Amino acid sequence: MAKIAFILLTHKDPEGIIAQAERLTSAGDFVSIHFDARASAEDYALIREALATNPSVTFARKRRKCGWGEWSLVEATLQAVRAALEAFPQATHFYMLSGDCMPVKTAEFAHHFLDASDADYIECFDFFTSDWIKTGFKEERLTYRHWFNERTQPRLFYTSFEWQKRLGLTRKVPDDLQMMIGSQWWCLRRRTIEAVLGFCAARRDVVRFFRTTWIPDETFFQTIVPHLVPEPEIRRRTLTFLMFTDYGMPVTFYNDHYDLLLAQDYLFARKISPDALELKDRLGALWAQRGVSFNVSNEGRSLFSFLTGRGREGRRFAPRFWEREASLGRERTLMLVVSKKWHVAKRLVEQVRHRTDLPTLDYIFNEAGGLPDLGGIERTLDKRNRHRRALLRMMFDYYQSNRLVLCLDPAAIDLMLDFAADKCATRVLEIECDFSDDYLIGHARRVGLAGEHTPPEVLARLLPTIRNDLAHESEQMRAAGFPAFHRIRQAASPEDNAAPLAAFLGIDLDLAHQIAATDYLFVD
Structure with missing residues (x-):
């Protein structure tokens, strides 16, 4: 034997x-x-x-x-x-x-x-x-x-x-x-x-x-x-x-x-x-x-x-059938924190992470890293965006939670609309920030619109265009008609921001006020 x-x-x-x-x-x-x-x-x-x-x-x-x-x-x-x-x-x-x-x-x-x-x-x-x-x-x-x-x-x-x-x-x-x-x-x-x-x-x-x-x-x-x-x-x-x-x-x-x-x-x-x-x-x-x-x-x-080799369709030879049929699930709630100032959104979700049991993700569709090993789908930003629903479904499973908080850039309106069209409940929280000229100049340099030696007169002509672009992104979100759309403002008091934050996160007003009152939340 x-x-x-x-x-x-x-x-x-x-x-x-x-x-x-x-x-x-x-x-x-x-x-x-x-x-x-x-x-x-x-x-x-x-x-x-x-x-x-x-x-x-x-x-x-x-x-x-x-x-x-x-x-x-x-x-x-x-x-x-x-x-x-x-x-x-x-x-x-x-x-x-x-x-x-x-x-x-x-x-x-x-x-x-x-x-x-x-x-x-x-x-x-x-x-x-x-x-x-x-x-x-x-x-x-x-x-x-x-x-x-x-x-x-x-x-x-x-x-x-x-x-x-x-x-x-x-x-x-x-x-x-x-x-x-x-x-x-x-x-x-x-x-x-x-x-x-x-x-x-x-x-x-x-x-x-x-x-x-x-x-x-x-x-x-x-x-x-x-x-x-x-x-x-x-x-x-x-x-x-x-x-x-x-x-x-x-x-x-x-x-x-x-x-x-x-x-x-x-x-x-x-x-x-x-x-x-x-x-x-x-x-x-x-x-x-x-x-x-x-x-x-x-x-x-x-x-x-047979199941994974089915034919593809669409302009980008995708999605595969499992991707096209993918849903985050009717019982799940996806909460999108949308801010052009990424550091502000990250500070907010950090407070949410520490003060609640809600799992949170930063700008995973914009920044590499920040995800566990999910079999390769997480390795590049291109894969993450292409398989967006599959990725988030994996993250719900990874955290064993039916609620998930995710940061998005306002330019990612296509992702917002795609998630809102899913069977899950989607909530959107816009963080309306103040943008000084110095901040916008720094933003222009970070995204490659300007360099360290760009003449001041060129920057002066560029700033109104950037402001209009940011306003357009905000208007797009408001015009999209999301069923659960909330907004907090840098110019508002913690008391005023607590109510929309509580409704967005589904938490009590006192806890929302503690998060909204974070003293460094909007500091540049």
């Missing part, structure tokens, strides 16, 4: 790791854990203490600071593999998992599946001729050296690449290796793992080569395994079900995906949403069950491709 040593790469959620390790070892298997050295020392201590009495759990001797796309991920894997080889001589298979993976079959099914075929399961496709890489660097991953992290050190990453490119500092792939690529989520037999480690010890040149390739976790094992193992003993597939979105991010599974996941021809699935507690409970309980039969239809990928 197969005995699996699960190689578990993790960096968060200590309680989830403990539960996963206890669940996997309860069926007679083993777990070797590498916990990212960048992560919390307290979390690691909690994991070690909770699992200290479990003889089927071991830990990598050295913890590495891991970064996406770096050699550190491969090194962390090798550390966990070495620990498993030493600790579990009974293990027949070594299976890569992450903390986001959950079983979609029973342990009984998994053991019978592995016993049925003496083979390794690993995606390994020709690096140069396959279409596994859809966008971005391809040959450049190998032919140039990559010392920096593309996500945390983008400037150094691309500067280094450009200088190597200019100077022609390319390198050759090791002559005796056919470069392969595929998913990092493999399942390998014990003798294959031993052969890979032996190869690493004997071929330091190959290890040095992969140390400076980009995203080596998709090429290292995928290249070495077919170099060492006969073709008939390799199944070029993963046993972990995963799919990718158009943004190159893994598809996330939720509570209503239980039946779909069980119907796939895989043993595990990733990524399971951290909020899908019901799904996690059901899949966790499934692993220990016996005598369960599975009707494998394996339609997951084709269904996903």
Whole structure:
């Protein structure tokens, strides 16, 4: 009977790791854990203490600071593999998992599946001729050296690449290796793992080569395994079900995906949403069950491709069907704080954030940053504006709230009208500010209408135009006929501003007065 040593790469959620390790070892298997050295020392201590009495759990001797796309991920894997080889001589298979993976079959099914075929399961496709890489660097991953992290050190990453490119500092792939690529989520037999480690010890040149390739976790094992193992003993597939979105991010599974996941021809699935507690409970309980039969239809990928690959329409080849049908939800309320003076709006929402339980966002359609990882949709302002409703729907879900406060520039009338046309309730609060000539001159310079050395006579002719433009933006909002339109004024007293602010936020008048009375609110 197969005995699996699960190689578990993790960096968060200590309680989830403990539960996963206890669940996997309860069926007679083993777990070797590498916990990212960048992560919390307290979390690691909690994991070690909770699992200290479990003889089927071991830990990598050295913890590495891991970064996406770096050699550190491969090194962390090798550390966990070495620990498993030493600790579990009974293990027949070594299976890569992450903390986001959950079983979609029973342990009984998994053991019978592995016993049925003496083979390794690993995606390994020709690096140069396959279409596994859809966008971005391809040959450049190998032919140039990559010392920096593309996500945390983008400037150094691309500067280094450009200088190597200019100077022609390319390198050759090791002559005796056919470069392969595929998913990092493999399942390998014990003798294959031993052969890979032996190869690493004997071929330091190959290890040095992969140390400076980009995203080596998709090429290292995928290249070495077919170099060492006969073709008939390799199944070029993963046993972990995963799919990718158009943004190159893994598809996330939720509570209503239980039946779909069980119907796939895989043993595990990733990524399971951290909020899908019901799904996690059901899949966790499934692993220990016996005598369960599975009707494998394996339609997951084709269904996903059908749903996300529908035709596009419109002048900008968008929106996709899911975007066109997207709604923030009838039960939700979106509150738009509109001000040309961004610092005033930010101060107001900062007070709202501190004094109420309302989640708030600054000028996310104008300024980069300020958002959590949402699968790539948040990375550029262009994507944010193009997928505006989808983005805000994600933010409602992220904050687990039916109310959300958002800052907008008065020029963004198209966004206001789009949100107002949604099924959600939309409220608009205009902050009417006073604009001195000095402020308008500074504004002109900030937006590129004037420079530091623009002659005074040119600025004098420009100022009336800018004032008219600001007045026009304000008039557009008033003419739009928003059903819930409120206004506070810099020239008004806190008492006068409290009533519209209370109506806009849905809070009591005293609290609104405290926010409106912020002494530095309108200071330039």
